[in-house]
Amino acid sequence: MKKKLLTLALLLVLVLAGCVKTKSEVESEGKEEDGKGGLNEKVQIEVLGMGSGEEDLNIVRDQLIKNGFDVKLNIQPDYGSFSAQKDAGNFDLALSSWTTVTGNPDYAVRALFKSDGANSLVKDSKVDELIDKASTETADEYIKTYKQLEQQLVTEKAFIAPLYNSFKAQGVNKEVLNPDTVRLAKSRAIPWETIDFKDEAKRTTEPLVTQQAIGDLTSLDPIKGNDGSINTLNTNMYVRLVNLTDEDEVVSDGSLSYNYAMAEGNSDYYFLLRDDINFASISNEKAIDTGERVGAEDVVFSLERAKDKDSVPDHRTYSLHERIKSAEIVTDLTELKNAKQSGSEKTILETLEKGLDTKLSGVVESKTKADNSKGNYQVVKVTTTEPFPQVLNYLAHQSAGIVSEKQVKSINTYDVASFNLDKDIAYGDQRTVTEGATYNNHLYASGPYILVKKNDYQADFVKNPGYRTGSEFEPKISNITVRFIDDSDSALSALRNGEIHLFNGVPETKYDLVEADDNLLLQKSDSNAVTYLQFNTAGRKVSESENLRKAVLFSINQDEFLNYYQGNKKKAYSTVSPLVDTGNELVADSDKVKEFLEAYQKE
């Protein structure tokens, strides 16, 4: 019995041994002799990231390990601790992302890669030169320059290793909202005034409920913030000279201007202002029309303070506007008649008048005298320090929102140099709109909506009663509630159970859930968000050795990222990729990795 069993077991083992393949057999089938003896010691790479980028970090880790590196992950729970680690230099590679909210390539590179850029770790004279050169060029000319810039940044010097370009996805409750009225733009924040309910009778009775992740608002003064906490809010509270379309073209639709024109030489820009927008303010939690018109004086005031670093304490956006030399009110109609439009034989006046019912009979200095129906208009002229066509994109950015000169001056009475956050209240301070003892809403909104109050959970907005009444841009829905929901999965649940009507930022792996839901519509569009790995440029092995950086660069396989995100990402080569089609592509190459690693070992 015992012997029989033993022989049986042995037989079984033999049979099994015949039909299974072991790992080394499978691996040796694929390759010939593997030259693994070359590297005596694995190079350790420390990758820094946030908990929210855990998936990307894992893919990077996997790719680096498969290419013979040793990887140490440094995962920080939030942005604060991530920046602290980054500032301390505790990384070789930092997982970073960038969204070009202005829709122009200059913004995508200036702050990030220029030697004196606010967020730049790169110091390279050729990079600086190319960035400056491209900024003065028009859209057709700069493709070549940006291509060169990308090659210098990535292939030549390997300052960054690009990962992917994301899509934007927005879930809309189509049972409540009319999805045709909900826009999804590539760069700009969503405009609320066009959104309408499916049942138009609900416009005044029901609020539109939308969502954003951050509830701690940086500032409601447009120039004092440029981040996810206020971009959408300030975009809808302050009107601008121009706007971006969903495809990032600069237009006057939905802005303070009828038309705009760029004069010959690409340094002078003219804007013809409307007279049908008034500032709104809040009284007893209701929006009232202040009767004060949004005029050229406010535009000049807003742009002057936007470009002036010292106009407010903690100015966060002056670098966007530093190319503006001056903004002034045009008082002489002959200037418009004489000046020519850039690249055309038309005069500025002709361009500005296009499509107007009442042509210009005069330009006035004071906004109280402007009356468009009688032909009296206000025109603003913006001059740049050098030819800089992309200034229009910056003027479409929320930081170029128009504030009331009278109101801001009456609130900001403090001395900028000795500003004390605990004592002085600046215009747009979130404490003045937070429920409780500090509540004292002093906002003057030039845009379609105005913030009434906020708490930790939501912010309530009402429509501006003096905003383009009777036109197609008059806000449709009277009340808007913005819920602060931090976690995207929770926000998705809120959308699906009807708690919110609109959710911008559906995670890539959850598209099918939204698509499968009968009540929801998934809107998808391109975006300017690029995720990339930033190399440490000081004090690390990767900072010293170009070869090591390149070895890391060629380990990155973007196809695997696309696979992981189920095709819901696009390849990118740099932060410029979504804006300019340069044709560059990063191809993973393990042979090159070996080559560069060997070169590094010899250094």
Place this chain on the structure above:
Amino acid sequence: MKDSSNNRHALVISKDYPQANFTWILSLALAAIFLWNSLATKSGEMNLFVFALFCAYTLTSIFQLFITRKMKKDLLNTGEIHKTTRRLGYVQLASLLTGNIFAAAFAFNLINKRKTPEYTFAVYMLLTQLAVIAISSVNLFKPYVSDTFLIAMGSLLLIALFHLVALILTVHYVKEYSAPRWMSILAVVLMATAVTGNLFATLLGWSLFMKSRRFDSSRLLKWNVMWEKITRNSTAVLGMFFILLMLTISITSRFTFDYALAVENNYSAILQAPSLVYPFGTDNFGRDVFSRIVFGARISLLVGFASTILPGLIGGFLGAIAGYYSNRIDNWIMRLLDILYSIPGILLAIAIIAAFGANTVNLIIALSVGGIPTHARTMRANVLMVSNYDFVDSAKALGASDFSILFKQVVPNSLAPMIVKSTLTIGGAVIATSSLSYLGLGVEPHIPEWGNILKVGSTYLESNSYLAIFPGLAIILLVLSFNFLGDGLRDALDPKLD
């Protein structure tokens, strides 16, 4: 009349009858789960493999019900279970082929009328070995197996065969208080096979060794009574079985599983539903969830044991000192520990991890610190009680030093409640480990750990629910097993329950 009431009593005190009931109910419940799974597929088609399992389990439970009825009749008529009924156990052994451990364990129990602890050890030793082989052989469906797979599997098979032989020998030769002398050799070899982690072999080996070497009969009696109490509790034994199975798997997986499948991303196999190649499916990075859970058992057990033993030693030492020496020392130690006790354990762990970084050693330390006060309290209470006993006074009268009295007389006699407490806290430690990983504070995210796997699963709860179900089940089963075993140990070790 008197006879029938006697028989009714026999039915009530019978150990086999409740287990028989427990077995058919559990088998039927499993069958129902399989039926639901075979029908509720997304494509609407029936899953034939799962349906076959449903049929097998239904058959098993029907047959089990039949046996149960027969047992009841036997017990009511004659007061004991007939030989023919016991023979049916051999048939029920076939349920082992379908992986029905409960039915198989019952069958083994039924076959043998006179159950020594050695018999139970031998049965569960064999079951553990077979279960490990079954789990490891799932790897045969993979495109390739690890290099050491064949050798490891061969050894496991041989050991299983040896265990079977040991079982048969145990049935034939081992008596209540003695065993043949030659069995001590068998015992030593058995203990050697426990390197696979199958500690049932150690227990059996030690037990046989004691009996074959004719150890002191009072010691044997104590050993027998204790293990009889534990093995009488079938849930406790099942708990112990699962814990030791996990232990064995986590040791043998080193040779039978390929670690790369658990950690390396495979983008061509992302989010695959469970199949033969990937029994528990694959996760969002294309990693095999089955391998991940198997490797995850290692960390869960390691952290669970270590973060119980460490505070057990430290807390036990402090508690013993506090309980034995003067009021002043007692007050100092216990008040300081009270301060520690007032900080919520999991918060303390989070703070430690946040400060010193996330890795296994820090995880163990973080979870251990919070457990010290409770262990100290338990030990102190026992020492206070035991130090008043006569034998302690005798030792004092004989002039033994305080230190030697404390650690030679008092502490060994205070250990039983500590063991029970530790067993029950391991479950908590396993949950705490997983919770911390789930919160992103445990081990690195790519390392297979049950909390990590569950975290990935939680985001796919709706679309790929299996990603959360299997690690969740693993955690539940392990914690439940520790709790059942702890209950069994308490029943066996607590003198008050005698």
